[in-house]
Amino acid sequence: MRLKLVRDDTTIDFFKRARLWLGISLVMMAVAFVSFAIQGLNYGIDFQGGTSIRTQSEVPVDVAAYRDALAPLELGDLSIAEVFDPTFAENEHVAMVRIQAQEGDERIASETIEQIQTALRTVDPGMEFPSISSVGPKVSGELINTAILAVALAVGAILAYIWLRFEWQFAVGAVLALLHDVLLTIGIFSELQIKFDLAIIAALLTIVGYSINDTVIVFDRVRENLRKYKKKDLKEVLNLSINETLSRTLMTSGTTLLALVALFVLGGDVIRGFVFAMIWGVIIGTYSSIFVASALLLVLGVKRDWSKKDPAAGTRYGHLDT
Template sequence: MRLRLVPKETSFDFFSRWKMWLGLSALLMVVGFASFAIQGLNFGIDFRGGTTIRTESTQPVDVGTYRGAIEPLGLGDVSITEVFDPTFDEDEYVTMIRIQAQEGAESVTAEMVENVHAALKSVEPDIKFVSVESVGPKVSGELVQTAVLAVALAIGAVLVYIWLRFEWQFALGAVAALVHDVILTIGVFSELQIKFDLAIIAALLTIVGYSLNDTVVVFDRVRENLRKYKKKDLKEVLNLSINETLSRTVMTSVTTLLALISLYVLGGDVIRGFVFAMIWGVIVGTYSSVFVASTILLWLGVKRDWTKPSNTSGNQFANIDA
């Protein structure tokens, strides 16, 4: 007996309450914008500037012990990451300690570095500071601009790709879903004040790719069914296409979430923000593929006079049972 996450054949009407779904999305986007405008993002060291210290010791690293030793110094946001490299000796243990820029200074002062060194020596006597590097506010500002540009270019490339592969109505629907996903992700980070660093930018770009993949699968089936059922109303074709790909969509999302939840629980603080962004992105990406991208396509309409059949229409994984 095979386990199914959804029945083999479904006939849900995904557009019976399309105004409610679009209204919910619009409300969440407004809340995200308002939170961003009022309290902004809790930028990490990558975007605020600070000091990075590379340490070496001959004893295994205990990140919790290191953090406990530094915490009484009151340095604000401190990130401690153990570095792994196959070229290291057996008794060579390396960490990267990143300390946010202190108020009124571009970087941590030499005196404060000495205090950190002394604090860590109290728990690890043979620890050495191999290098100390500072990132000022100017460099951090450039990182913010580069990150925004990277996300904007990714969405722009998606617009062109979908436009060339399908029609402009499909392209606008897909991009609307991607913008929706990015805004809601940034909004939840602003609302919860979770640390926002370069890893979250990587998560945003991954979310864009995941959401696009889901949307293209649905749109491919829509295009195929538009040719197959030329007399059916567009709403019926969209409902049929989403139902036909629903099994694949649910299975992909659930299996991805299982892996991400495991990482969130067991992965530790270093990757928790990144994994949280991915979990949220998978949820809103799946939602937007069905209730945002397809609804925008229904609202815009699409031509029905294709005369040449597509050899690449449909998707070989669309009917996989979940």
């Protein structure tokens, strides 16, 4: 017996309240933009600068115990992560302690480092500190610029790909939906003031890939149906296409969310920000694939010549299919 989340004969009218969905998206984007403009992002150590201290111990790493030991020092933003490597010996336990720059200084004072080492040795008196390195504000600024460039290049490459595979209306609709997803993800991090670091940039790029995959599945079915139903109104073709791919969309999103929720609950503090971004991104990406991208395509329209009997009618680049 095959599990079906959506019946084969489903005929939901996704455009009955298209203006409402687009209005909700515009309001959420405006809130995200205002939040970012007023309070900005709560940048982590990667973007603020700070010091990384590598610890090595024969005692298994206990992140909570490390945090409790360092809490009295009031060091501000603190990140502790266990380092795993198959080359480590069985009794070799390594962690990376990252501390934000103190009052704009590039390096933490030597006295402060000594206090940190003393505090951590209360957890394990035999703890060693193989390396200590600092990231200054200049390097952090370069990381921000590189992160922005990475997201921009990813979106630009997707725009070119969709334009070649379909038509420019599909490309514009898909990219605007992607920008919608990215802006809302950044907005919720700004609104909730969750730490924003390089892991979140990785999550943003993953969200872009996930969202465009969903959108391309829908658009591919739209193109097929444009060829198949040449006399149907574009709105009807879009509705039909979304309904036909709805089961696949919900199944993919649902199974992905199951894994992400498990990671969010059981994965610990180290990856919680990344996983939260992914959960939000999957939800928003699914929403935008169904309601935003298709609604934008309906607004932009797709040029079709009804007089032609060419099976590729409805797409300029149908011959590129494999």
